[in-house]
Amino acid sequence: MIKNISKLEFKVGERTYQFLCDIDAPLEHAKLALGEFWRYMLSVENKAKEAAADHEEEKAESVDVQS
Numbered sequence: 593m594i595k596n597i598s599k600l601e602f603k604v605g606e607r608t609y610q611f612l613c614d615i616d617a618p619l620e621h622a623k624l625a626l627g628e629f630w631r632y633m634l635s636v637e638n639k640a641k642e643a644a645a646d647h648e649e650e651k652a653e654s655v656d657v658q659s
Contacts, residue, residue, distance in 0.1 A: 598617065613625070
């Protein structure tokens, strides 16, 4: 099947980022989809911060035990 799509492309530094959607997608749907992507990225970021904090806490506890 051949389908027309709309593509937004942004370059940040050396990387290129793209958002693809149906050419006739309602703007409100595209905004909702981008909002879902944003919430997903925030959850990934929060999990990474929590993991880093846990790692630092374990590292600090390890140093205390060895002292």
